[in-house]
Amino acid sequence: MFYLPPRSPELNDIELVWRQAKYQDYPQRAQTSIDAIGEAVDRAMTRQRDRIRQSATNFTRAA
Structure with missing residues (x-):
């Protein structure tokens, strides 16, 4: 587990997924x-x- 400082969505991987879903898949x-x-x-x-x-x-194929 990793400590994430408050108010740092750029460090949370799921935020990248949500952003992509919001702007690319649900425009x-x-x-x-x-x-x-x-x-x-x-x-x-x-x-x-x-x-x-x-x-x-x-x-996994590349590995």
Whole structure:
């Protein structure tokens, strides 16, 4: 475990994931219903999950 100082999101790896999901995978934030919001967020998180899995696969292949 590592100590992270307060107010330092740049040191927390999950913040990078959230930022990428927010700006790359969910760029259009104007939805017409709560269901549409849920579906858009699910798609964004699925894309993010797939991207992480692919990078992990590439990392293990390179090693």
